[in-house]
Amino acid sequence: MDRGETSIRRVSVPSPEVEDARRSSRELQRLKNERTVHTNRLRGLLALVGRTVRRVKQVRPFLELGWRGRDGRPVGPVLRGEILRELSRIDLVDDRILEVEQAQKELLKTGSACAATAAQLTALRGVGQTSAAILSYELLGWRDLANRQQVAGAAGLAPTPYSSGKDEREQGISKAGNTRVRWVAVQLAWTWLRLQPETRLSRWYRARFGNGSPRLRRIGIVALARRLLIDLWRYVKFGVIPEGATMKA
DSSP: OOOOOOOOOOOOOOOHHHHHHTHHHHHHHHHHHHHHHHHHHHHHHHHTTTOOOSSGGGHHHHHHTTSBOTTSOBOOHHHHHHHHHHHHHHHHHHHHHHHHHHHHHHHTTSOOHHHHHHHHHHTBTTOOHHHHHHHIIIIITTOOOOSHHHHHHHTTOOEEEEEETTEEEEEEEOOOSOHHHHHHHHHHHHHHHHHOTTSHHHHHHHHHHTTSOHHHHHHHHHHHHHHHHHHHHHHHHHOOOOTTOOBOO
């Protein structure tokens, strides 16, 4: 006779309205990734003729110089056509990005709970519209999170210690959570250090990781991302502003 037990875990499911609304930030991220692909491809094509550009807008002056490589020889017609088509693709993606950003701005004016959470987040210096929309519609605007452990776990930023006998070590973060929230939390952590340098979190990071190696600073930024996400959850749930943080004018 099978006497095994089945464990049941509570699963939070967004409403159809939230599920539909958060597609905006997901599409925006896909478009930005697509733009990066085309930009890298364009830079690679220009590198074939010895030209290096840091931004796409620098390609236009090159075209006006007569399509010549660094050695003075003219760019072949096939390569020239390929460069023009990549520029056209980038222009098309830029137009779609502007459309989605405008649609997202209108979405955040609807007055829904998620929109209100996003508006509250954008009041903090260093938190932009897209980051606030992702955090709100993916996690903070609709999930009923009871404590900091649940917040970190939902984003896959919870630590995973290993203990066996006398062997105890840290295995890093679990990554068993919302990838988009984890990604934006790490991005916000870097921005937080630059735009909110006098906060408790920024001072903690500089004291513990500021003088470390690049690898140690990258590890530290994940720890900062976890603490920052927890502080943002406290801010939207209880109205507690992160210590030392400044609001937008």
